[in-house]
Amino acid sequence: MCSNNIVDNNYSNTEIKIKDAAKSLFLKKGYSATTTRDIARESDINLAMLNYYFRSKRRLFEIIMFETLYEFLSKMVEVYNDEKTSLEQKLKLCSEKYIDMIIAEPLLPTFVLNELKNNPTSFLKMPTTKMIMKSNFVAQYQEGIKKGIYRKVDPIHFVTNVLSVIVFPFMCSPIIMKIENLSKKDFNIMMTERKKLIPAWIIQMIKK
Amino acid sequence: MCSNNIVDNNYSNTEIKIKDAAKSLFLKKGYSATTTRDIARESDINLAMLNYYFRSKRRLFEIIMFETLYEFLSKMVEVYNDEKTSLEQKLKLCSEKYIDMIIAEPLLPTFVLNELKNNPTSFLKMPTTKMIMKSNFVAQYQEGIKKGIYRKVDPIHFVTNVLSVIVFPFMCSPIIMKIENLSKKDFNIMMTERKKLIPAWIIQMIKK
DNA sequence: TTTTTTATTAATCATTTGTTTAGTTCATAT
DNA sequence: ATATGAACTAAACAAATGATTAATAAAAAA
Known part of the structure; x- marks a missing residue:
């Protein structure tokens, strides 16, 4: 929820109510499986208000998609x-940050990757997308290679691996929980464990 | 395509044509975004044949889902x-096998994980699901821990990491291709590179 | 051949779904 | 107080969609 203040102030207007409900439903069920009547019911507004404020279901989706992606990528970059932190510190920080982020919104990775598959262009529009490979993080990695402390491997593999071990487990959470007989709480504890483990693993992976 | 023989033999009957088209479409667009008319058009059969052979769209989907999952899991187990191979050999073998498998059917991971999120029960029914954690692979890992050559970490993290670095990059393929300006061919070359890199990375990760 | 079963087709049904319309309420400005 | 525009509602429309039906063709059994 976006507007869970004690005072039911005017920020909780129809437009926000629609967006909140729509985001929740799109994340849970995806674009096609979510109907405009679902959104109207969930946000407790009249069906026509959706088109009144957002013109169409597609446009509402694109607005939510853009905002969600933007927020997500901003946090990443x-x-x-950060010029002040070392590579090892960055690993620790991003591991902690992403895992907290996804615990707070567990459906986000699957949603983003899934809807991206159908419409890869929406990602291109985001300014921050290509920045990752030109970030200080990658520069520090390449420096380590030059210094001879890291193995010489294309940085794309490095970045991919970091994101893989952080994000993928969340996408498998239904499987992991079933196999290991974990509750959602247990699963989150497991992911919290990984905050410390992942930086160590990555360092071991890249070191000579 | 399942039935692309030179001779248009009788195996290529209506039932198979429907299943082939439906699988292709479900993988590409998901359950909700695929209509029965899409399937009828793609398989070049009359719309009513879908219900004649499969009773409903949902049942057709469940059959395809089951078969796809079963095939996928069988290959994993x-x-x-395999009692004859070492842990390092298994890492190499599964890395090669999965990557080849997913290159052949790149939409499979996203499809499986996505539809699983909506219906986790279908996975429970699969007999092979829980077998992974009781496999020879995991046993060998735990043995390595006992011997003191591997760090003491819960096997679920080990298995998760292996699958993460293998599968996740495929799910990000649209992003990776965009960021790195890769064609689909280039991307597959990158994934083929990883066949050799992944076993080495994993060994480094788990070693003391 | 005749009969019976199976496979296929075109047309149709009943809902669902995204969107629009015409009318109403409400707040604000004149 | 009145007028004006924004916010909202109930109803309806048109297209899409999953499913069925009744009739026909093809194949198999008698």
């Missing part, structure tokens, strides 16, 4: 481009 | 339970 923040850590990667 | 095969490698994990």
Whole structure:
């Protein structure tokens, strides 16, 4: 929820109510499986209000998609481009940050990757997308290679691996929970464990 | 395509044509975004044939889902339970096998994980699901821990990491291709590179 | 051949779904 | 107080969609 203040102030207007409900439903069920009547019911507004404020279901989706992606990518770039922190510190920071982020919104990775598959262009529009590979994070990695402390491997593999071990487990959470007989709480504890483990693993992976 | 023989033999009957088209479309667009008319058009059969052979769209989907999952899991267990190979050999084998498998059907991981999120029960029914954690692969890992050559970490993290670095990059392929300006061919070359890199990375990760 | 079963087709049904319309309420400005 | 525009509602429309039906063709059994 976006507007869970004690005072039911005017920010909780129809437009926001629609967006909140729509985001929740799109994340849970995807674009096609979510109907405009679902959204109207969930946000407790009249069906026509959706088109009144957002013109169409597609446009509402694109607005939510853009905002969600933007927020997500912004948080990523923040850590990667901090000039003050070392590579090891960045690993620790981004591991912690992403895992907290996804615990707070567990459906986000699957949603983003899934809807991206159908419409890869929406990602291109985001300014921050290509920045990752030109970030301080990657520069530090390449420096380590030059110094001879890291193995010489294309940085794309490095970045991919970091994101893989952080994000993928969340996408498998239904499987992991079933196999290991974990509750959602247990699963989150497991992911919290990984905050410390992942930086160590990555360092071991890249070191000579 | 399943039935692309030179001779248009009788195996290529209506039922198979429907299943082939439906699988292709479900993988590409998901359940909700695929209409029965899409399937009828793609398989070049009369719309009513879908219900004649499969009773409903949902049932057709469930049959395809089951078969796809079964095939996928069978291939996994095969490698994990080979008593003759060492852990390092298994890492190499499964890395190669999965990457080849997903290159052949790149939409499979996203499809499986996505539809699983909506219906986790279908996975429970699969007999091979829980077998992974009791496989020879995991046993060898735990043995390595006992011997003191591997760090003491819960096997679920080990298995998760292996699958993460293999599967996740495929799910990000649209992003990776965009960021790195890769064609689909280039991307597959990158993934083929990883066949050799992944076993080495994993060994480094788990070693003391 | 005749009969019976199976496979296929075109047309149709009943809902669902995204969107629009015409009318109403409400707040604000004149 | 009145007028004006924004916010909202109930109803309806048109297209899409999953499913069925009744009739026909093809194949198999008698």
